[in-house]
Amino acid sequence: MSDSTLASERLAVEASDPDAELLARVRGGDEQAFLTLVERYGPVMLRLAMTYVRSRAVAEEVVQDTWIGILRSLPRFEGRSSLRTWMLRILANRARTRAVKEARCVPFSALAAEGDDEPGVAAERFQGPDGQYPGGWTAFPTDWDTLPEQRLLARETLEHVDAAIRGLPARQQEVIVLRDLEGWSAEEVCEALELTQANQRVLLHRARSRVRQSLEHYLEPA
Amino acid sequence: MRCQELVELVSDYFDGALEEPQRARFEAHLAVCPGCVTYLEQMRTAMRPVHDVQALEHRPEVVVLLEAFRDWRSAQPHAC
Numbered sequence: 001m002s003d004s005t006l007a008s009e010r011l012a013v014e015a016s017d018p019d020a021e022l023l024a025r026v027r028g029g030d031e032q033a034f035l036t037l038v039e040r041y042g043p044v045m046l047r048l049a050m051t052y053v054r055s056r057a058v059a060e061e062v063v064q065d066t067w068i069g070i071l072r073s074l075p076r077f078e079g080r081s082s083l084r085t086w087m088l089r090i091l092a093n094r095a096r097t098r099a100v101k102e103a104r105c106v107p108f109s110a111l112a113a114e115g116d117d118e119p120g121v122a123a124e125r126f127q128g129p130d131g132q133y134p135g136g137w138t139a140f141p142t143d144w145d146t147l148p149e150q151r152l153l154a155r156e157t158l159e160h161v162d163a164a165i166r167g168l169p170a171r172q173q174e175v176i177v178l179r180d181l182e183g184w185s186a187e188e189v190c191e192a193l194e195l196t197q198a199n200q201r202v203l204l205h206r207a208r209s210r211v212r213q214s215l216e217h218y219l220e221p222a
Numbered sequence: 223m224r225c226q227e228l229v230e231l232v233s234d235y236f237d238g239a240l241e242e243p244q245r246a247r248f249e250a251h252l253a254v255c256p257g258c259v260t261y262l263e264q265m266r267t268a269m270r271p272v273h274d275v276q277a278l279e280h281r282p283e284v285v286v287l288l289e290a291f292r293d294w295r296s297a298q299p300h301a302c
Binding site: 161 | 224225226227229230233234237239241255256257258260261263264265267268269282286287288291292294295298
């Protein structure tokens with residue numbers, strides 16, 4: 001009785017997993033399916049690994065080890081989370097371990113609090129208590145739609161956004177990459193990175209605010 | 223709600239994570255503040271997915287992984 005309940009729950013999770021079909025093929029020994037998985041998640045894994053270890057060569061090793069670890073653990077994967085959150089969790093654990101070993105990185109515990117107390121927009125952009133509208137804009141932000149369209153879409157602009165993301169503290173970077181670049185849900189990100197909903201929201205807010213700020217400096221040089 | 227408070231809530235607003243009555247106050251402010259409407263648009267632009275140029279161009283070395291996969295497959299009891 002309870003077995004069949006468990007089985008139907010597992011089926012429900014697997015049905016909502018975007019990689020369910022691929023997973024079944026990998027389990028059946030389909031080489032092409034495994035390569036598809038590597039192509040689909042290799043880049044984001046490398047990117048996340050680099051938020052921990054900073055050196056591309058070491059990050060590549062971590063990713064490689066992670067794939068081997070994934071294969072080894074695959075028979076025990078029960079589908080309680082989506083395949084990709086499960087894989088990313090394995091990657092994050094390995095990258096953390098490696099970062100501690102290399103001691104190239106700020107200790108993980110210190111990263112969690114990075115930048116948590118800074119405002120999304122600098123305080124001097126708002127009127128003080130003596131202003132006409134305390135807490136209101138001193139000058140409205142510029143409407144970027146008035147900029148030439150090709151400037152917003154230019155490769156340099158996109159590269160600037162990319163560089164801004166790479167310059168974020170590690171934890172903010174992980175969250176914004178998964179949410180806004182990879183399009184993951186908040187729930188998946190919490191699960192993969194072992195964050196609370198509240199932490200995920202704060203990290204994402206800080207990250208998005210900083211990227212906007214950096215884009216503003218780029219598009220509107222003083 | 224003041225502009226300075228609103229800018230701290232934009233990300234949550236986009237995520238549908240604002241609860242009432244905060245969401246209503248957020249939208250009431252937007253209705254009367256063109257500066258914050260512009261700010262929201264800037265945030266949307268900043269959140270637009272960008273291609274990870276380097277990562278896309280980077281083709282992972284898959285030969286080792288493919289070998290690992292074949293080893294793994296041959297060790298599986300049911301795979302052919």
